[in-house]
Amino acid sequence: MNRFASLIARLETVNDAGTKALIVADYLSETPEPDRSLAQKILDRSLKPRPVRIALIRGLADARIDAELFALAEAYVGDVGETIALTWVPNRRANRDPALSEIIEALSTLGRSELPKRIESWLDACDETGRWALIKLITGTLRVERSAADNKEQPSPQSELFQRPPKKDTSGSIPAILLYAERTNPRATTSPLRCTFGVWDGDKLAPIGHCNVEGGDAERLESFIAEHTTARFGPVRQVRHDRDVAFVAELAFTAIAETPRRKAGITLRGARFTKPIDNASPSDAASLTALASRLHSA
Amino acid sequence: MTRAQDILRLTPAGLYCEAGDFYIDPLRKVSRAVVTHGHSDHARPGHDAVLATKETLAVMAARYGDTFTAAQQPARLGETIALGDANIMLKPAGHVVGSAQVVVEVGGKRVVVSGDYKRARDPTCPPFEPVPCDLFITEATFGLPLFRHPPAGDEVAKLLHSLRLFPDRPHIIGAYSLGKAQRFIALLREAAYSAPIYVDAATAKLCAIYESHGVPLGDIRPAASQSANTLNGAIIVGKAEFQNGTNDPVTAYASGWMRTRKRARAANVDLPLIISDHADWHELTATIAEVVPGELWITHGAEAALIHWATTRGIRARPLSIAGYGDEEEGAQQ
Numbered sequence: 001m002n003r004f005a006s007l008i009a010r011l012e013t014v015n016d017a018g019t020k021a022l023i024v025a026d027y028l029s030e031t032p033e034p035d036r037s038l039a040q041k042i043l044d045r046s047l048k049p050r051p052v053r054i055a056l057i058r059g060l061a062d063a064r065i066d067a068e069l070f071a072l073a074e075a076y077v078g079d080v081g082e083t084i085a086l087t088w089v090p091n092r093r094a095n096r097d098p099a100l101s102e103i104i105e106a107l108s109t110l111g112r113s114e115l116p117k118r119i120e121s122w123l124d125a126c127d128e129t130g131r132w133a134l135i136k137l138i139t140g141t142l143r144v145e146r147s148a149a150d151n152k153e154q155p156s157p158q159s160e161l162f163q164r165p166p167k168k169d170t171s172g173s174i175p176a177i178l179l180y181a182e183r184t185n186p187r188a189t190t191s192p193l194r195c196t197f198g199v200w201d202g203d204k205l206a207p208i209g210h211c212n213v214e215g216g217d218a219e220r221l222e223s224f225i226a227e228h229t230t231a232r233f234g235p236v237r238q239v240r241h242d243r244d245v246a247f248v249a250e251l252a253f254t255a256i257a258e259t260p261r262r263k264a265g266i267t268l269r270g271a272r273f274t275k276p277i278d279n280a281s282p283s284d285a286a287s288l289t290a291l292a293s294r295l296h297s298a
Numbered sequence: 299m300t301r302a303q304d305i306l307r308l309t310p311a312g313l314y315c316e317a318g319d320f321y322i323d324p325l326r327k328v329s330r331a332v333v334t335h336g337h338s339d340h341a342r343p344g345h346d347a348v349l350a351t352k353e354t355l356a357v358m359a360a361r362y363g364d365t366f367t368a369a370q371q372p373a374r375l376g377e378t379i380a381l382g383d384a385n386i387m388l389k390p391a392g393h394v395v396g397s398a399q400v401v402v403e404v405g406g407k408r409v410v411v412s413g414d415y416k417r418a419r420d421p422t423c424p425p426f427e428p429v430p431c432d433l434f435i436t437e438a439t440f441g442l443p444l445f446r447h448p449p450a451g452d453e454v455a456k457l458l459h460s461l462r463l464f465p466d467r468p469h470i471i472g473a474y475s476l477g478k479a480q481r482f483i484a485l486l487r488e489a490a491y492s493a494p495i496y497v498d499a500a501t502a503k504l505c506a507i508y509e510s511h512g513v514p515l516g517d518i519r520p521a522a523s524q525s526a527n528t529l530n531g532a533i534i535v536g537k538a539e540f541q542n543g544t545n546d547p548v549t550a551y552a553s554g555w556m557r558t559r560k561r562a563r564a565a566n567v568d569l570p571l572i573i574s575d576h577a578d579w580h581e582l583t584a585t586i587a588e589v590v591p592g593e594l595w596i597t598h599g600a601e602a603a604l605i606h607w608a609t610t611r612g613i614r615a616r617p618l619s620i621a622g623y624g625d626e627e628e629g630a631q632q
Contacts, residue, residue: 014568026463072603073444077558086444188602
């Protein structure tokens with residue numbers, strides 16, 4: 001599981017399709033059957049084991065870690081499964097981590113009463129990346145990051161992964177305006193800021209995505225927030241955002257998604273704060289119509 | 299009778315010891331500073347006198363020029379120095395070259411200021427020495443139970459594996475120029491990587507200080523003057539700006555913050571590597587248990603979890619908010 005997990009983790013950070021393909025090919029070439037075929041199926045999304053509820057795994061973690069410490073860690077990490085993976089302290093070191101085939105088989109054969117003990121032993125036997133991918137895999141939340149680019153010319157290695165029709169690439173970056181901000185952990189003044197950004201929809205601003213901001217950028221945002229808060233909703237601060245005064249920043253994103261039930265109708269996926277845009281006028285921010293046409297022409 | 303809590307107090311300029319009339323890692327210009335290590339958030343120029351290890355003084359001189367202070371006072375690790383009514387002693391902190399904890403004794407009570415430290419092995423500096431004390435002032439950069447740094451050698455192996463997979467591509471490792479870069483290079487050498495390693499100008503200057511203080515780093519060359527083809531298949535350590543002058547580089551970033559997927563993705567590099575010169579959660583708690591302080595003060599931000607942990611073990615703990623520390627490491631990541 002550990003090797004498969006580090007493959008999944010690497011596919012998450014590598015951007016270039018050719019590099020991804022080589023990393024997958026390298027992994028498969030060093031993986032014996034039956035794990036090799038299983039890994040291919042998981043990467044292809046043609047194998048999805050019957051999911052285990054995260055609450056079951058959370059229950060296992062509760063028995064291992066102080067609740068207050070877990071809560072603080074979860075507030076920082078922002079994902080229950082990953083928090084469990086990172087805070088889990090193995091009781092005993094197993095000789096080896098479980099093979100993919102072992103996990104897949106146990107999930108389909110073990111009864112409800114036997115499963116928790118087995119999962120616990122897997123969590124003890126894996127490293128932290130292994131635990132992270134294991135939890136994602138068995139709760140049905142594993143997302144394999146395939147190439148966010150059109151790579152028809154890319155030679156396909158053994159994996160069928162890259163023979164599928166490429167997904168439309170709608171990634172990019174835009175200038176956007178800060179609408180709301182809150183601390184991800186209200187108890188820690190150094191916790192990241194969760195920020196909602198918007199783009200122009202006529203003369204108003206429509207929220208189109210959110211992301212966390214920390215470090216030096218967060219300090220810049222904080223001083224703006226301190227001077228320009230216009231309303232508070234619990235921990236959430238609304239900041240001034242009009243044609244005269246607004247905080248303009250560059251947002252990068254992995255995709256533009258249609259979200260008809262949201263106010264703006266579209267949402268930026270995988271949004272990331274790249275940098276504040278100094279000296280930008282609020283009018284320089286992107287518009288909803290431009291984003292929508294970018295989505296439909298992709 | 300002296301209470302340990304009264305030996306040091308927080309002032310706008312930083313931690314001040316009245317009995318010895320000195321500041322530890324002051325943020326503003328003061329008459330006498332005791333400096334734990336050379337990172338710019340701890341070591342600032344312009345104090346009248348600076349007491350530190352000779353390595354730290356060399357780092358400050360390299361960064362700020364020889365005139366960074368009027369009076370340099372080198373202190374050996376383990377040497378007792380009387381300052382006014384206080385006795386101080388520097389003990390190794392295991393953070394970067396020359397890094398030290400400051401032990402302050404006044405009226406039979408002992409305070410230890412950890413500075414930045416780690417317990418993991420580092421071939422470039424002597425290991426942290428725990429000193430039992432009445433009051434321990436610890437950093438808590440990674441003060442959450444999710445932070446457990448993996449063995450640094452495993453992370454270096456990931457880079458070497460990538461180099462085997464992409465033998466013609468330059469590998470650029472973003473690493474902080476003081477400490478992280480040299481530790482990373484030393485670990486590469488331990489892994490039998492003997493080819494030239496290319497570095498940026500700031501890192502080169504600090505590598506030279508490591509070499510002159512007895513830490514061999516092998517064949518180090520400036521990256522800036524090389525042709526793009528020379529750098530194909532080479533390792534480059536330092537600021538990531540070289541990307542522009544290289545062919546199709548594999549990018550990596552070495553930082554303890556790479557522990558969470560969110561931060562790893564946000565670093566926007568191919569290969570995030572979890573390597574830190576700060577104590578992880580396990581090292582922090584193990585160290586506190588070892589020095590058994592009557593009281594614990596916690597600096598550097600992430601204090602809530604550590605205060606909870608200490609309190610449940612009967613140790614009085616409180617945060618000590620010194621604005622400004624930790625900026626260097628954070629800034630390096632941007």
